[in-house]
Amino acid sequence: MVDEQNNITDPKELRALAHPLRWQLLEILTREGSATATLCARETGESVASCSYHLNMLAKYDFVVQADGGKGREKPWRLARETTRWTDVGLDTEGAVAAQAATSAFLDYTLNQIRERHLALAAEPEEWRDAAGMDNSTPFLTADEVLEFRTDVRKMLDRYRDRRDKPETRPDGARSVNLFFSATVLPRQD
Known part of the structure; x- marks a missing residue:
């Protein structure tokens, strides 16, 4: 079951x-x-004003908060939420449309990032070229089995969660790695 607390x-x-x-x-x-x-x-190639505006919009809805430190007008931001999850299940039409818009923007960003990183992979050392990659599988599962699988993947990833906030726990050679997992189902054919 999807964690309702953070949904x-x-x-x-x-x-x-x-x-x-x-x-x-x-x-x-x-x-x-x-x-x-x-x-x-x-990092983004956008203007400081544009980044500031969008950070403030994220803050308005509690996705980010001001972090400690900073000098003068340079205020640092940090994540306010450890996880961000949503679904259109159980939402009214307005909510479902908004969830679909968030999903679309997320997928556009993430799939573009995956594409760019795979195109740049040839410039990485052999150990990273060997470790990075894509896997694809099409098993036949029930909805409960998919939920169980997703929960197991989240539990595996939780083993490394401290490394984000505590750089001292990162082993030598650790780098920021994007792990994207998607479970989709073939639309009904009836």
């Missing part, structure tokens, strides 16, 4: 996620722990 159902919160730059900003904060609009602008 976003508010259409306004979901619409706040329906922008690809916001996903890029969330990814930077996930990787860096905290970042200013200036650092985000350097």
Whole structure:
């Protein structure tokens, strides 16, 4: 079962996620722990004003909060939530449309990132070229088995969660790795 505690159902919160730059900003904060609009602008190629605006929009809906530190107008931001999950199941039409918009923006950002990283993989050392990659499988499962599988994957990933917030726990050679998992089902044919 999907963790209901962290499941976003508010259409306004979901619409706040329906922008690809916001996903890029969330990814930077996930990787860096905290970042200013200036650092985000350097990484994204957007203006500082644009990054600041989108960080403030994410803050408005409690996805990010101001972090400690910073000097003058340079305020760092950090993630406010450890996980961000949503579904359109059980939502009214407005909520379902907002969930679909958030999903679409997330997929656009994530699939583009996966594509770019795979195209750049040839420049990586052999150990990283060997470790990175894609796997695809099409088993026949029940809905309960898919939920169980997703829960097991989350539990595996939880073993490494401390490394994001505590850099001192990262082993030598550890790098930020994006693990994208998607479970889809063939639409009914009847």
